[in-house]
Amino acid sequence: MVHQYKNNGYNIVLDVCSGSVHVVDDLVYDIIAEYEGHTKEEVLDKLSSYDRAEVSEAYDEVTGLVEDGTLFAPDEYKDYIIDFKKRKTVVKALCLHIAHDCNLACRYCFAGEGEYHGDRALMSLEVAKKSLDFLVANSGFRRNLEVDFFGGEPLMNWDVVKKTVEYGRSLEEKYDKKFRFTLTTNGILLNDEIMEFANKEMANVVLSIDGRKEVHDYMRPTRNGKGSYDILLPKFQEFARKRGNRSYYVRGTYTHNNLDFAKDVLHMADLGFDQISIEPVVSLPDEPYAIKEEDIPFLKEQYDMLAKEMIKRNKEGRGFNFFHFMIDLTGGPCVAKRLSGCGSGTEYMAVTPWGDLYPCHQFVGEDDFCIGNVFEGIKKQEIVDEFKLCNVYAKDKCKDCFARFYCSGGCAANSYKFHGNILDAYDIGCELQKKRIECAIMIKAAMADYEAEKEDN
Amino acid sequence: MQRIKTLTNKTMKNTMVKGGCGECQTSCQSACKTSCTVGNQSCENVENK
Numbered sequence: 001m002v003h004q005y006k007n008n009g010y011n012i013v014l015d016v017c018s019g020s021v022h023v024v025d026d027l028v029y030d031i032i033a034e035y036e037g038h039t040k041e042e043v044l045d046k047l048s049s050y051d052r053a054e055v056s057e058a059y060d061e062v063t064g065l066v067e068d069g070t071l072f073a074p075d076e077y078k079d080y081i082i083d084f085k086k087r088k089t090v091v092k093a094l095c096l097h098i099a100h101d102c103n104l105a106c107r108y109c110f111a112g113e114g115e116y117h118g119d120r121a122l123m124s125l126e127v128a129k130k131s132l133d134f135l136v137a138n139s140g141f142r143r144n145l146e147v148d149f150f151g152g153e154p155l156m157n158w159d160v161v162k163k164t165v166e167y168g169r170s171l172e173e174k175y176d177k178k179f180r181f182t183l184t185t186n187g188i189l190l191n192d193e194i195m196e197f198a199n200k201e202m203a204n205v206v207l208s209i210d211g212r213k214e215v216h217d218y219m220r221p222t223r224n225g226k227g228s229y230d231i232l233l234p235k236f237q238e239f240a241r242k243r244g245n246r247s248y249y250v251r252g253t254y255t256h257n258n259l260d261f262a263k264d265v266l267h268m269a270d271l272g273f274d275q276i277s278i279e280p281v282v283s284l285p286d287e288p289y290a291i292k293e294e295d296i297p298f299l300k301e302q303y304d305m306l307a308k309e310m311i312k313r314n315k316e317g318r319g320f321n322f323f324h325f326m327i328d329l330t331g332g333p334c335v336a337k338r339l340s341g342c343g344s345g346t347e348y349m350a351v352t353p354w355g356d357l358y359p360c361h362q363f364v365g366e367d368d369f370c371i372g373n374v375f376e377g378i379k380k381q382e383i384v385d386e387f388k389l390c391n392v393y394a395k396d397k398c399k400d401c402f403a404r405f406y407c408s409g410g411c412a413a414n415s416y417k418f419h420g421n422i423l424d425a426y427d428i429g430c431e432l433q434k435k436r437i438e439c440a441i442m443i444k445a446a447m448a449d450y451e452a453e454k455e456d457n
Numbered sequence: 458m459q460r461i462k463t464l465t466n467k468t469m470k471n472t473m474v475k476g477g478c479g480e481c482q483t484s485c486q487s488a489c490k491t492s493c494t495v496g497n498q499s500c501e502n503v504e505n506k
Contacts, residue, residue, distance in 0.1 A: 018468040025460045058460055070466045080473055093483040110491070142479055144501070146486045182486055206488055249488035277488035323488045326497035329465040333498050334476025338469070342493050348483045361490060405469065406496030414491070429492060437496070444464055 002072060003402035004032055007442040008308060013071070014441060016402050020070035021329055023445045027058050035062060036072060078393050081339040089388060090140035093343070094131055095350040095361045098123045098161055099152040103188045104228055106220045108253060108281045108289055114152035116365035121353035122157040127374065128164040131351045134374040136175050148182045150350075150361055155189035165201045182206065184251075186220070187232035187239075195239050199246060207236045210252035211264020211278065219255060219289070233271070240273055249323060252278040255289035259298050262306040269313070269320045277323035280432055282414050291428055300435045307439040311446045327406070327440040338405040344412050345371070345387025359387050362413030387412065390422055397425040403434045478502045 001016040011029040013022040024032070027050055034043045040059055047055050065071035100121045102114030114120070135145055147168065149161050161183070168179040180203040187207055198205055209232065210216040217227025240248055250273045254261035261278055268276050280299070283290045291299070306322065313319050332338075342348065345359030352364055355374040363369040372379035392398040392409040410433070414426035480501045484494045 018466075018470065020466045020468065021464040023462045023464060028460045061461055065461070065463075068466065069468050069470070070463065073468065073470070076470060077473075084477055087477075090479070092479060093486050095485070144480050144482075146483055148486050150490075180482075180486075184490070204487065251488050253491070275488075279489055279492050282491045323497070324492075324494070326494075328497065328499055330467050331500055333481060333495060333500055334472035334478075334502070335469050336472070336477035337479075337481060337498070337500075338495060342484045342495060344485070347479065348485060360485060407493050408495035409493070411491065411493045433492065440497075441464075445462075448462070448464055 001075065001400070001402065002032060002036075004029060005438055007304070007438055008311075008446065010442055010445045012438070012441055012445060014402060015065075015071050015073055016405065017075045017077070018070050018073035019329070019332070019405065020065075020073075021441055021444070022065065022071070023448075027054065028062060031055065031059055031062050032071070035066075077335055077339055081336070081391050081393060084336050084340060086388075088140075089346040089384075090142050091135055091138040091347060091349060092142045092144070093146040093148075093348040094135050095148045095150045095348070096123065096128060096131055096154075096164070097151060097350060097352050097361070097364060098128070098149045098154040098164075099157040100353050101156050102151060102153045102186070103156065103223060104153070104186050104220055105223050105225075108219060108255060108283060108287075110282070110362060111152060112365070116352070118365060123160055123351075123353040125160050125163050125167075127351070127353065127355040128160055129167050130355060130374040132164065132168050132171060132179075134357075134377065136171055136177060138377070139177065143176065143178055144180060145177050146180045146182065148184060150184050153186050153188070154183060155185050155194065158189070158194060162197060165197075180204075184208070186228070187235050188222075188228065190232070190235040190239060195242055198239075199242055199244075202246075204247040204249070205239070205243070206277075207232075207239065207248065207250045208252065209233070209236060209250050209268065210254070211258065211261065212267045215254075215258045215264055216252075218257065219253070237272060240275075247275070249275045249277045251276075251323075253281050254278055255281040255283075256291055256295060257289050259295055260302060261299075262302040262309070265306055265322060266309060274320040275323070276320060279324060280429070282411075282417065282426065282429065284417070293428060296428065296431050299432060303432075303435050303439050307443050311443055311450075314447060315450055324436045325440040325443060327437065327444065329441075329444060335405075338408055339393070340391050341408045342411065345384055345390075359383065360413060362411070363416075366416075386422065395423050395425060397427075397430070401430070401434075403430070403437050406437050407433045472500075475502065 182204040184206040350361040392404045412422040415424045
């Protein structure tokens with residue numbers, strides 16, 4: 001299967017099943033569009049507006065790619081992935097809901113302002129320690145283990161975060177494990193001590209900010225209805241500066257209220273942040289801030305605009321990284337990872353303040369999806385099995401989609417939210433994801449061009 | 458004039474042999490919590506490089 005598209009003056013051909021990417025001229029682009037199902041003679045006849053000898057020569061070049069396995073490569077993964085998914089899985093990542101409470105009242109919060117539609121609660125150190133024990137005991141030979149401190153707002157239970165990290169470190173040598181701790185915070189309670197600790201212990205920190213002040217303040221007010229931008233921005237700027245080479249992201253959500261979100265991404269870049277993630281809100285259509293189908297064309301233009309501006313800034317030596325345009329064309333994930341999904345419910349689980357286990361943070365609060373707890377382990381293997389067999393070939397919408405090796409069938413929670421089962425896909429999310437992949441590849445093409453030009457000069 | 462510039466010709470098929478070790482990062486632990494971003498994670502298996 002081939003996906004071909006034109007973007008920013010580039011003719012791009014993505015060979016879906018090999019992962020190869022070719023940037024081609026108009027003639028080759030047109031030949032590839034006609035290649036399958038036609039003989040060479042038929043293609044020559046169809047492209048009569050070009051010089052016949054040139055078409056013939058270019059046709060042979062295209063055939064060379066096919067013979068090399070980098071164009072029209074067959075999909076040989078279906079049986080492989082089904083076998084792979086049947087394997088015994090191990091748990092390697094936990095999202096610890098360290099606090100089901102929050103000091104902000106964000107309008108779009110899927111966690112119901114931190115409480116996940118239940119009671120307010122803080123995770124005890126006992127539950128946190130048991131969670132790490134559960135992770136170590138269920139991780140098999142997997143060495144790298146990930147633990148995200150999430151909420152609500154995890155800094156409302158900071159003491160437990162610190163002691164949990166300390167406990168985790170005490171397990172590493174004994175069990176030959178390496179914990180990668182991460183922290184997702186709204187920044188309200190950030191202070192020097194927290195930043196210092198996080199810079200020593202957290203492999204990544206995710207700092208929640210939506211972009212321009214008016215956009216951020218409208219969706220992320222404090223509990224007394226005031227904006228939170230002015231409180232957290234200086235703290236985030238200091239934190240990002242102090243991170244040095246360590247990983248961080250400023251992460252935001254855009255909604256129907258700021259469809260011109262490219263401005264928010266650039267606003268953050270202008271503030272000095274160079275690791276930026278902004279993604280569309282996922283909410284049912286009855287919410288006033290929900291992204292609607294009719295918003296898609298405008299949003300696609302925004303991604304195009306953003307991509308062009310990123311190329312420009314890159315060339316000027318003031319580039320920044322946009323998480324959703326990240327694509328590693330040569331060293332990306334293996335096929336097994338690409339096709340088996342995000343790992344929710346099998347490799348990745350969320351733990352509530354009470355120690356209950358859910359397939360991921362977004363299922364917390366959906367009682368039917370509680371799969372066990374950290375004290376007794378997995379109690380509902382049938383739910384784990386359902387997630388285990390969830391892969392792109394089990395989803396009708398994904399089977400023939402060019403993006404299937406990049407989104408891995410999309411988010412199970414989003415599918416459940418919109419369709420009531422995990423084997424469907426959230427359609428608006430799909431459209432935007434496909435656009436982001438196209439832009440990400442185009443940026444690679446443009447930068448490759450730029451590097452080649454520099455070498456020539 | 459060059460008609461075809463290949464940005465990458467690494468075929469994913471090759472990763473079937475030594476893939477699936479699972480040492481790479483879980484996508485929702487990186488910088489998203491509401492979409493699925495498996496494709497932009499990096500492989501951490503040195504044997505696949």
